Amino acid sequence: MKREYIQIRCSTYEKKLLKKRAARAGISLSEYLRSTAFERNIVERITPEQLESYQMLIQYKNNFARIANMFKKGNPKLAKDVAELAEEIRMHLRNFRK
Numbered sequence: 001m002k003r004e005y006i007q008i009r010c011s012t013y014e015k016k017l018l019k020k021r022a023a024r025a026g027i028s029l030s031e032y033l034r035s036t037a038f039e040r041n042i043v044e045r046i047t048p049e050q051l052e053s054y055q056m057l058i059q060y061k062n063n064f065a066r067i068a069n070m071f072k073k074g075n076p077k078l079a080k081d082v083a084e085l086a087e088e089i090r091m092h093l094r095n096f097r098k
Helices: 012-025 029-037 048-070 076-097
Strands: none
Touching: 012 029, 048 076
């Protein structure tokens, strides 16, 4: 049970920024401040636009991998370049999950 109060001073801009970050994480301002004070990892919720972009990147990665497989025999250099692009997209997707 949380019964103790701590007051802090900040500017109006800082307060709005803190509230906005807490809202993006889907938690209260108090919980956000406690989490940052105790150096916990705070994960923001994914917006529908971000989710759509993530799904589109997955499709692009899969399509580039398929294209690379098609060109393996006919044009190995192009196949290698396309495979590298697919791998780069995959790495970005991995970073996005963290």
